Amino acid sequence: MDETAPQKGTVTQRAMEHIKAMIAEGRLEPGQRLPTERDLAAQLGLSRSSMREAIRALTVLGVLEARHGSGIYVTQLEAGDLLETFGVVADLSRGPRLVELLEVRRILESTATALAAARIGADQLAEVEKHLTAMNATDDPEEILAHDLAFHREIAAAAGNDTMAAILEGLSSRTFRARVWRGYEEEGAFDRTRREHAAIHRALVAHDPEAARAAAAAHVGEVEEWLRTQLGA
Amino acid sequence: MDETAPQKGTVTQRAMEHIKAMIAEGRLEPGQRLPTERDLAAQLGLSRSSMREAIRALTVLGVLEARHGSGIYVTQLEAGDLLETFGVVADLSRGPRLVELLEVRRILESTATALAAARIGADQLAEVEKHLTAMNATDDPEEILAHDLAFHREIAAAAGNDTMAAILEGLSSRTFRARVWRGYEEEGAFDRTRREHAAIHRALVAHDPEAARAAAAAHVGEVEEWLRTQLGA
DNA sequence: AAGCGGTAGTGGTCCGACCACTCTGCTGGC
DNA sequence: GCCAGCAGAGTGGTCGGACCACTACCGCTT
Numbered sequence: 001m002d003e004t005a006p007q008k009g010t011v012t013q014r015a016m017e018h019i020k021a022m023i024a025e026g027r028l029e030p031g032q033r034l035p036t037e038r039d040l041a042a043q044l045g046l047s048r049s050s051m052r053e054a055i056r057a058l059t060v061l062g063v064l065e066a067r068h069g070s071g072i073y074v075t076q077l078e079a080g081d082l083l084e085t086f087g088v089v090a091d092l093s094r095g096p097r098l099v100e101l102l103e104v105r106r107i108l109e110s111t112a113t114a115l116a117a118a119r120i121g122a123d124q125l126a127e128v129e130k131h132l133t134a135m136n137a138t139d140d141p142e143e144i145l146a147h148d149l150a151f152h153r154e155i156a157a158a159a160g161n162d163t164m165a166a167i168l169e170g171l172s173s174r175t176f177r178a179r180v181w182r183g184y185e186e187e188g189a190f191d192r193t194r195r196e197h198a199a200i201h202r203a204l205v206a207h208d209p210e211a212a213r214a215a216a217a218a219h220v221g222e223v224e225e226w227l228r229t230q231l232g233a
Numbered sequence: 234m235d236e237t238a239p240q241k242g243t244v245t246q247r248a249m250e251h252i253k254a255m256i257a258e259g260r261l262e263p264g265q266r267l268p269t270e271r272d273l274a275a276q277l278g279l280s281r282s283s284m285r286e287a288i289r290a291l292t293v294l295g296v297l298e299a300r301h302g303s304g305i306y307v308t309q310l311e312a313g314d315l316l317e318t319f320g321v322v323a324d325l326s327r328g329p330r331l332v333e334l335l336e337v338r339r340i341l342e343s344t345a346t347a348l349a350a351a352r353i354g355a356d357q358l359a360e361v362e363k364h365l366t367a368m369n370a371t372d373d374p375e376e377i378l379a380h381d382l383a384f385h386r387e388i389a390a391a392a393g394n395d396t397m398a399a400i401l402e403g404l405s406s407r408t409f410r411a412r413v414w415r416g417y418e419e420e421g422a423f424d425r426t427r428r429e430h431a432a433i434h435r436a437l438v439a440h441d442p443e444a445a446r447a448a449a450a451a452h453v454g455e456v457e458e459w460l461r462t463q464l465g466a
Numbered sequence: 467a468a469g470c471g472g473t474a475g476t477g478g479t480c481c482g483a484c485c486a487c488t489c490t491g492c493t494g495g496c
Numbered sequence: 497g498c499c500a501g502c503a504g505a506g507t508g509g510t511c512g513g514a515c516c517a518c519t520a521c522c523g524c525t526t
Contacts, residue, residue, distance in 0.1 A: 056245065088315065
């Protein structure tokens with residue numbers, strides 16, 4: 001029998017696996033409060049320093065949430081919580097991988113938009129329109145970008161798949177778009193973007209999934225192609 | 234002027250942002266070695282403990298790699314490195330979100346298989362066939378699962394989009410599949426799985442993207458539907 | 467009963483020490 | 497001259513303790 005653990009990897013990694021296992025097995029429920037760092041460290045037989053590293057790591061992964069002065073809690077483990085780190089990928093990617101990311105986004109966004117066309121209700125449609133008009137009413141690039149993001153976010157939410165929406169959120173992270181679109185929009189692509197957004201909106205109003213899919217794919221594909229040529233030059 | 238940093242968030246978070254920024258700005262190249270923990274802590278004006286938490290967090294995210302006794306290095310920042318954490322999402326998801334994950338996988342896998350049908354070469358096709366025959370030649374569930382994973386992994390690789398392949402890898406993580414497929418395969422779905430894999434293979438041989446897309450979508454969709462009914466019961 | 471202040475307890479930070487491992491360069495024998 | 501082996505310095509990994517910043521709760525005052 002092994003009284004002591006099998007000594008695989010660092011103690012911090014073992015602690016992370018232990019906590020993850022407790023959650024996976026249902027011994028820790030979403031929202032539940034964990035024992036204190038000091039108690040946890042004592043239970044697993046390691047120092048508070050190492051335990052803190054494990055907790056910090058799980059915090060950035062969106063599994064745990066630490067509240068200063070209160071305690072450590074399991075997050076709701078919703079798609080948004082766990083997929084927040086997806087944005088890091090987008091932020092640190094350069095060159096060819098940006099095209100790959102846009103390709104993934106084109107596939108998911110077109111499908112999400114098609115689903116949204118079939119399912120979207122009046123309330124959500126009103127929200128989409130709000131951002132569409134606000135986007136067309138200003139010339140401030142920052143504001144345009146914000147409404148552009150919200151426009152697609154509303155559509156993704158209307159698709160009814162939170163996981164997909166969270167992934168798309170990461171693929172459209174603010175810094176990512178700012179980096180890619182800066183050059184794109186400078187080439188006078190504002191008008192084209194407006195036309196494409198209008199086409200997507202029309203398809204949503206008509207509840208026409210195929211038209212929505214095509215419009216969204218073309219919308220992302222335009223940027224994708226532009227970026228491809230930029231890199232090839 | 235601010236001689237000291239603007240004091241936003243914890244010092245550990247600031248350290249993480251600092252290192253990420255250094256990589257994003259190109260001051261740190263993939264594969265490059267970082268200063269020692271002690272030096273980094275001194276440079277950013279914080280303790281080694283806090284710096285270690287930041288490093289550990291970035292290590293978990295796949296951005297850094299710590300080699301005991303040698304130093305800390307920036308990873309190659311490839312899709313596989315950064316998207317490894319995607320598996321955590323799959324491992325900790327339950328109930329309705331499993332269906333959502335399968336839906337995302339169906340969309341990406343069908344597209345990846347379609348791309349593979351158009352692009353796959355003789356060598357990769359041989360690899361796919363190897364796993365297909367090996368999968369049909371045994372009754373050991375563990376071995377079947379391993380070849381099943383490799384089968385789809387080869388196809389994803391042949392699609393030519395490393396980012397998409399890395400995401401699919403996370404969505405097909407061993408524990409995820411083991412959890413879902415255990416029940417599915419127990420209902421005598423082995424034969425159906427074999428037929429579906431054969432259909433995918435035929436489409437690849439024929440270099441028929443649309444047939445490949447349909448076959449892959451049906452393949453994942455079968456499991457998706459089964460899981461949906463399981464949850465509804 | 468409501469407001470308020472104090473206090474115990476929590477996570478956040480820092481320090482210093484030691485351990486385990488890697489790499490390098492020197493030493494010794496062949 | 498060359499190579500195996502050893503020893504040292506340097507690195508990340510772990511530990512224990514101390515103190516700070518903040519939160520929550522309890523009891524006191526009004």
